[in-house]
Amino acid sequence: MATLTHLRALHATIGSALDDIERVYNGHNVDFPSPDVPVMLKDSDADLTPGSAEALLKTDEVVKASSYIIAACGQLSTAVQNPFFALMEGVSGSQVAAAIQILEASHAPEILRVAGPDGLHVDELARKIDELRAAKGPVSRPLEPWRLGHILRLLAAHQWVREVSPDVFAASRLTGILDSGTTPEQIRENPQSKYDGPNGMAGLMLICADEMYRSIGCFPEWLLSPREGTNYASPFNYAYQTDETFYAWLERPEHASRLKLMGRGMKTVRVAEGSGSVTDESVFPWNTLPADSLIVDVGGGIGSVSIQLAEAYSHLRFIVQDRQKTVAIALTVWGADHKELFDSGRVSLQPQDFFAAQPTSYEVPGVGRVDKPAVFVLARVMHNWGDEDCKKILSQLRAAAGPSTKLIVIDQILPLACRDESDVALVPADSPLLPNLGKAYASGYYFDISMMVSLGGKERTLREFSEISRASGWQISNVVRATGSCWAYTTLSPV
């Protein structure tokens, strides 16, 4: 196909996807969410009004059309861009990352929310930021307004904020995703309280900003020319000069607040699941399980997946297993939320190392001892580990499984960048879009490299999943992909 014909085909893809979105929104008589109005992210979609602009964004039709637009725009802009500017964009991505970190750490999202759509002049914004910084102790170097203005202008070019008039900045839709939902007064009184607010993304950002950012910074050096005499297992180990795993390192007493943020942040990353949810009957026929069936949520963190399922299916029982220290803080992180589930014993917590043998039976409050769980869940765990470690985890679960026990793995499944006969196609055969939906699904590859640098793990292709499953006595019996991301719910059955 001639290049210009190909570019026209991409343009047509954008047009027809936009038609689809317009039809959905016109059908509900609402406008598409404005890029200028901050979105307020919550851990749960439950309170989204059906048919509202935000709720429609999560419908399959809109998610699919949006993915096509993002993929096509990405390909079109790369095709027409001067390669030098493409290079600049690629190698300068860390500048945007740093600017986003500054946005969050300065509490600008909360200050700009209060300022409203007219925004604030950088002089005023810098003064307010320094007031909040002072809550943690004397500020050694005041934030210079001109510097703040330049940082925000870089962000405005990427629509993270808006420059409404010279040097006056306001929040955009994207600013809202970093807004903790607490007020500047609450932050001033107790800076740490920000991370207990309704939006856990700000807290997760801290981990991305520090540990991930530093680890990725030395990824090329660790991979290709490590310091002489070093043999660290991952860029994280190399950057922090430790042999501890990331999780053991998080458990150091001096990192107690970060361990809490990690647990809290897992509630938030659900948004990466696109339009799907673990509670969908297409993911697993939860309703067909007999009353009091036991679900064991392995490496379940503070239990975010179990809570979601327990709320949707009142006939099921859950045990959340994790490392001792995570289990110990879980109830503190939840506070009063979901107290009735823990109090009634429908969801209980159990310290359990997933590399060790599972108990021979499980004590389920109100039910008694259960020998074989109906389902093991492994959510966002496999991607933390290399193949050999995953095989050890899967083999322990296989040894504890009964003939009808299922294992549900919730993780990304990475599409290959070429067509793959053994996997479902993400785009029709005659589509001008990249087979892996390019920029639209890039977050899967970002997660992949983040896992590689911080934990020595990886996201996996379907082929890679099949191999480690088979080697551990399991076979894949069902794969449900979320629309709009690489997220997948994979059911494994004992071989």
Ligand SMILES: C[S@@+](CC[C@H](N)C(=O)[O-])C[C@H]1O[C@@H](n2cnc3c(N)ncnc32)[C@H](O)[C@@H]1O
């Ligand atoms: C990415 S988090 C996922 C948590 C949870 N499944 C979720 O999706 O919300 C991975 C979890 O694995 C736990 N973990 C790490 N090493 C473990 C081990 N050896 N045994 C049990 N849990 C472990 C961590 O403490 C953490 O809570």
